[in-house]
Every structure is written in structure tokens, then in C-alpha cells.
Amino acid sequence: MDIPFKTHHLDELMAAEGIDALLVTSKHNVQYLLGGHRFFWFDYMDAVGVSRYLPVVVYFRGAPEASCFVGNAMEGFQIENEPVWVPRIKAEAWGVRDAMEFALEAVRERLGTRARLGIEPSFLPIDALPVLESRGSYDLADAEFLLERLRACKNETELELVEQASDRTVDAILDVFGQLEPGMTKRDAVERLRLAEVERGLIFEYCLVSAGSNFxxxxxxxxxxxxxxxCLDSGGNYRGYIGDLARMGVLGAPDAELEEALAEIDAVQQAAREVIVAGALGREVIAAGDARAAQSPFSDKLAYVTHGMGLISHEAPRITASGPVPYPDTDADSPLQPGMVLSVETTLWHERRGFIKLEDTVIVTEGGYRAVGDVGRGWNVCGQGANRLVTA
Known part of the structure; x- marks a missing residue:
């Protein structure tokens, strides 16, 4: 089988950090390295017995043929039906400690008991550490940033999944707007969206819902x-990739005040989108949106941000340090590259009308960008099915 990522790129990233081998334990990075594999039994939670599920991909710098995957004892059924490229599979673990024991067996066989191992500290349970400490003199390095760099530019297969996730999420949102009527609850709206996303082959991750003047x-x-x-702001997951978009509905016809508010939000969105192209600096995208927001009559109530996304909703490129999720703006002065995926979002807290937001997903290309799920960006009139939708 073909390896689904560029091994020479990963080897270069590891060499720059002096890392001999990786112990990859986050679900999203395990999925990435295995080309889409995600064990269905632990899709919603990780707890089992007195421990938890801990998948481990062991990758050796310069020797992908020596890689190993440690999975749950039930995971072999899925791998039998959907094989992965890794030559050595150890689907026998039931918890953290035995999973780490199996992973370190592979490390010792190739590297002995002294090596620099890249780990994901945020995704490595603390009870794995005694196993690491007792099985050798290993120098541990944080590899989370390195793995994010590897994922920053999506290949065509990944971009198709991002597009499908986005298209299906927006289609579900618009479907639900068509179902909503006065007297229903916010909880009803979320439940209908969950069902609509599942019907479209998505895993429903969340829905942020606001109604009326309440924020x-x-x-x-x-x-x-x-x-x-x-406002329905939802994350629908399609084969591991997130469709994270927000659209607006109204119970009744949108009046002039609402049209003006959404037009101002869209103007900020378009200002940011217009400068997105391969080669543009990350900070230029942020500056364009900020400048248009500052010109708005709602400037003191607007919030704009652009962030990277893909397997998770905030990932590389990281082009701002002032967004809602705190992290450094590592990529602010770096050029955008083809295949990067950006979420562009602008929010207005309107004191009378409530929470108004657009969130779009765009793919960076050589000549600009390609927007996905890019429908329903106007006011969607709720009720009586899709016939009443008046979206742009």
C-alpha cells in the first residue's frame, strides 16, 4: 500500500528536532498517519475497563518500513476489512500501559534503550510515563508542532473530504432552517440538525445555537x-475532517436592519477572502478583515478572525494570536501555501437583534482561493421547508 503522507517531509521535520522516532497517540494524528483509519468502537469516548483506549503509531525517522501500529484488541477486525499501510500491527492492547509496552518493544528492537522520542504531551496519559521511564533512558521531545506542520497543506484526497464535510454541513443547516417554526425550542433545532447531519453521512460534533436577542x-x-x-454554527465531521460553518435564519422576513447587519458582516468576510492566495502572508489576511471591520458602523460590536482547520477546527496555519482560541501566531509572517484550509468568521453582537455570524471555509490555491459549502450566506427564512429559503 502507498504511504498517505510525504515521508521525506516528516523525516526532515524530525531531523530538525533531533528526533529518532515518534510515538503518535492523538486520534487525529493517528488517523492522518494511517491514511484515514479511526477505530469505530472509540469514536465517542475512550474509557474502557480501568483504563482507556490509546492508539500508538511508532514511526522511525528514515525507515517507514519499520513502523508499527498499536491498537485495541478489538481493532483487528476493522483493520482486516480496511487495511493500513503500516507493516507491523499489534492490535492487542486494552489500556494505556500495555499499549505503551507494545510500542516500546518496537522502539527497543530498532533503537535500543537510548533514543530521542517525539511524543504528544497533550495526548499522552500520565500513566504512560512510568512505562517510558522504566524501559529505557529516553529523551522525550514535544512533537505536536512538528506533526501539525506535516498536516498544514492538505492533499487532494483531504481537500475532497473537507469539501464534502462543508457542503453536507451547510446543506443540513439549510434543511433545518426550513423546518423551524415559532414555538419550537433551541433544543429542537439542535436535535433536528443532529439528525440532518447523520442522514448526510456526517458525525455530528456540535451545534452552537442562538435565538432572538439572547447571546x-x-x-x-x-x-x-x-x-x-x-444562528446555527455547527461542526459536521466527514471521515475525520471537520465542516465548521455558520449560517443565519430568521422567523419571518428579514427587515432593513437585519439586511444591513448581515451585509456588514459579509463585507468583512469578503475583505478577508479577497486577499487569500498562495504567497500572501498570514498577517495580511488578518489585517484586511480587521481594516474593514474598523470601518463598520458596528465596529465596536464586531469580532473577526481567520484560522486554519482540517482534522481539527483550529490548526495550521496559525496566523493570529488574538483569536478566541489562544495560541501563538506562528505563521503570521509566512506565505500561505496551496492546500491550506482557512475558516473565515465574523460575528456581530447586536444589542437588539442578537447574535449574527457568518463562518466560511476556503481552500488556498495558486490563483486565490476556492470556497466550499459557500451557499446560504444570506438571510434564510425559516419554516415551510426549502421553498421559503431566500439565501444568497
């Missing part, structure tokens, strides 16, 4: 009323 974005028994604006 609260959690599901509740608050009832929808005629004239309410409704």
Missing part, C-alpha cells in the same frame, strides 16, 4: 418566537 449559544428549552434571528 447564549447552548441548546435550551427557550422557545423560538416570530421575528427571532437564529
Amino acid at each position: 447564549n449559544r447552548a441548546a435550551s428549552d427557550d422557545r423560538l418566537e416570530e421575528g427571532d434571528v437564529i
Whole structure:
């Protein structure tokens, strides 16, 4: 089988950090390195017995043929039906300690008991550390940033998954807008969206929902009323890749005030999107959106951000340090590259009308960008099915 990532790129990243082997334990990076494999039994939670599921990909710098995958004792069934490229499979673990024991067996066989191992500290349970410490004199290095660099530019297969995730998520949102009526609850809206996403082959991850003038974005028994604006901001997962978009609905016809508010949000979105192209610096995208937001009559109530996304909702490229999720702007002064995926989002906290937001997904190309799931960006009139949708 073909290896689904560029091994020479990974080897170069590892060499720059002096890392001899990787012990990859996050679900998203395990999936990435294995070309899409994600064990269905632990899709929703990791706890089992007195421990937890811990998949481990062991990758040796310069020797992908020596790689090993440690999985759960039930995981062999899935791998038998959907093989992975890794030549050595150890699907026998039931917890953290035995998974780490199996992984270190592969390390000792090739590198002995002294090596520099790259780990993912945020995704390595603390009870793995005694096993690491007792099985050799290993120098541990944080490899999370390195692995994110590897994933930064998506290949064509990944981009197709991002597009499918985005298209299906927006289609589900628009379907639900068509179902909403006064008297339903915010919880009803979220449940209908969950069903709509599942019907479209997505894993429903979340929905942030707001209605009326209340800025609260959690599901509740608050009832929808005629004239309410409704924001559905949802993450639908398609084969591991996230479709994270926000669209607006209204129970009734949008009036001039609402049209103006959404037009201002869209103007910020378009200002940011217009400068997205391979070669543009990350900070230029942020500056373009910020400049247009500053010109808006709602400037003191607007929030704009652009961030990278893919397997997770905030990943490389990291082009701002002032977004809602805190991290350094590592890529602010680096050129965007083809295959990077960006989420562009602008929010207005309108004191009378409530929470109004657009969130779009765009793929960086040589000549600009390609937007995916790029429908329903106007006001969607709720109720009576899709015939009442008046989206752009």
C-alpha cells in the first residue's frame, strides 16, 4: 500500500528536532498517519475497563518500513476489512500501559534503550510515563508542532473530504432552517440538525445555537418566537475532517436592519477572502478583515478572525494570536501555501437583534482561493421547508 503522507517531509521535520522516532497517540494524528483509519468502537469516548483506549503509531525517522501500529484488541477486525499501510500491527492492547509496552518493544528492537522520542504531551496519559521511564533512558521531545506542520497543506484526497464535510454541513443547516417554526425550542433545532447531519453521512460534533436577542449559544428549552434571528454554527465531521460553518435564519422576513447587519458582516468576510492566495502572508489576511471591520458602523460590536482547520477546527496555519482560541501566531509572517484550509468568521453582537455570524471555509490555491459549502450566506427564512429559503 502507498504511504498517505510525504515521508521525506516528516523525516526532515524530525531531523530538525533531533528526533529518532515518534510515538503518535492523538486520534487525529493517528488517523492522518494511517491514511484515514479511526477505530469505530472509540469514536465517542475512550474509557474502557480501568483504563482507556490509546492508539500508538511508532514511526522511525528514515525507515517507514519499520513502523508499527498499536491498537485495541478489538481493532483487528476493522483493520482486516480496511487495511493500513503500516507493516507491523499489534492490535492487542486494552489500556494505556500495555499499549505503551507494545510500542516500546518496537522502539527497543530498532533503537535500543537510548533514543530521542517525539511524543504528544497533550495526548499522552500520565500513566504512560512510568512505562517510558522504566524501559529505557529516553529523551522525550514535544512533537505536536512538528506533526501539525506535516498536516498544514492538505492533499487532494483531504481537500475532497473537507469539501464534502462543508457542503453536507451547510446543506443540513439549510434543511433545518426550513423546518423551524415559532414555538419550537433551541433544543429542537439542535436535535433536528443532529439528525440532518447523520442522514448526510456526517458525525455530528456540535451545534452552537442562538435565538432572538439572547447571546447564549447552548441548546435550551427557550422557545423560538416570530421575528427571532437564529444562528446555527455547527461542526459536521466527514471521515475525520471537520465542516465548521455558520449560517443565519430568521422567523419571518428579514427587515432593513437585519439586511444591513448581515451585509456588514459579509463585507468583512469578503475583505478577508479577497486577499487569500498562495504567497500572501498570514498577517495580511488578518489585517484586511480587521481594516474593514474598523470601518463598520458596528465596529465596536464586531469580532473577526481567520484560522486554519482540517482534522481539527483550529490548526495550521496559525496566523493570529488574538483569536478566541489562544495560541501563538506562528505563521503570521509566512506565505500561505496551496492546500491550506482557512475558516473565515465574523460575528456581530447586536444589542437588539442578537447574535449574527457568518463562518466560511476556503481552500488556498495558486490563483486565490476556492470556497466550499459557500451557499446560504444570506438571510434564510425559516419554516415551510426549502421553498421559503431566500439565501444568497
